[in-house]
Amino acid sequence: MNLVIDEGNTLIKVAVYDGGKQQFFESFEKDNFQQQFLARVPLQGCTHAIIATVVAEAEERFSFLSSLVINCVMMSAQTPVPFINRYATPHSLGIDRIALVAGAVSRFPQHNTLIIDAGTCLTFDFVNKKNEYLGGAIAPGIAMRLKAMHHFTSKLPLISEQNFDNQQFIGTNTQDCMLSGVYNNIVCEIDGVIAQYTQKYPDLTTILTGGNQIYLEKRIKNRIFAGSFVLLEGLNAILEYQKQL
Numbered sequence: 001m002n003l004v005i006d007e008g009n010t011l012i013k014v015a016v017y018d019g020g021k022q023q024f025f026e027s028f029e030k031d032n033f034q035q036q037f038l039a040r041v042p043l044q045g046c047t048h049a050i051i052a053t054v055v056a057e058a059e060e061r062f063s064f065l066s067s068l069v070i071n072c073v074m075m076s077a078q079t080p081v082p083f084i085n086r087y088a089t090p091h092s093l094g095i096d097r098i099a100l101v102a103g104a105v106s107r108f109p110q111h112n113t114l115i116i117d118a119g120t121c122l123t124f125d126f127v128n129k130k131n132e133y134l135g136g137a138i139a140p141g142i143a144m145r146l147k148a149m150h151h152f153t154s155k156l157p158l159i160s161e162q163n164f165d166n167q168q169f170i171g172t173n174t175q176d177c178m179l180s181g182v183y184n185n186i187v188c189e190i191d192g193v194i195a196q197y198t199q200k201y202p203d204l205t206t207i208l209t210g211g212n213q214i215y216l217e218k219r220i221k222n223r224i225f226a227g228s229f230v231l232l233e234g235l236n237a238i239l240e241y242q243k244q245l
Contacts, residue, residue, distance in 0.1 A: 001045040004235045007053035017236040050239045052095050082241040084132045097125050101133045103234030112201040118212035142212050145182045187219045194222040
C-alpha cells in the first residue's frame with residue numbers, strides 16, 4: 001500500500017492507495033498536522049510513501065514518517081517518472097505539473113492528452129501518444145486575476161472566487177462585472193486552447209482538474225474528463241514506477 005501526500009500552500013492532502021485504487025483521502029489544515037495525521041490516517045500495510053510539496057522546510061515537517069513507512073520518497077524534478085520528459089528545462093518544471101502528467105499517462109496511456117489544472121495558476125500540459133511530455137502554458141488563475149484587478153486598480157473591490165453563472169454575462173454591478181470578466185474569459189480561454197490542440201491532434205483527450213474545476217467543468221463547451229484526484233493518482237503512479245526500477 002502507498003501513502004501519498006500533496007502539500008499545497010493552504011492544505012495538506014493525504015491519500016492511501018492499494019495498487020491503483022484509492023482507499024483513503026482527507027485534507028488537513030497545517031496546524032497540528034502530525035497529531036491529526038497520526039490520529040486519522042490508516043497506515044497499516046503502507047510500505048511506500050511519496051511526498052510532493054511546494055512549501056519550504058518540508059523534509060523536517062515530514063521527518064516523522066521515516067519511522068512509520070519503510071520507503072519514503074521526497075518528490076523532486078529528478079525523481080524518475082513513467083513518461084519521457086521532453087521539456088527543454090526539466091529541472092525547472094514544477095513537481096505539481098510532473099505529477100499531473102503522470103496521472104494523465106496512468107489514466108490514458110498512449111493518448112494525446114491535454115491536462116488543464118485550474119488552480120492558483122491555470123496550467124496547460126500536453127503529453128502525446130508516445131507518452132512524451134512536450135510542455136504547455138501557464139496563465140493566471142481565477143483568484144490571481146481577481147486580486148490583480150484590485151491590486152492594480154484600487155477602486156475595484158477585492159472579491160473571492162465563487163460559483164458564478166457565466167450565462168449571466170452582462171454584469172449589473174461592479175462585482176458581477178468583475179466576476180463575469182474573469183470567469184467568462186477563463187472559460188473562453190480554456191475552450192480556445194482546447195480548440196488549438198484539437199486542430200493539431202484531432203483525437204485529443206482533455207482532463208480538467210484543480211481547485212476551480214468545480215466552477216468550470218459544466219461551463220466548458222468541449223468534451224472533458226473532470227477529476228479531483230489526478231495529481232494524487234500521478235504521485236501514486238510515480239511511486240509504483242519506482243518499485244519497478
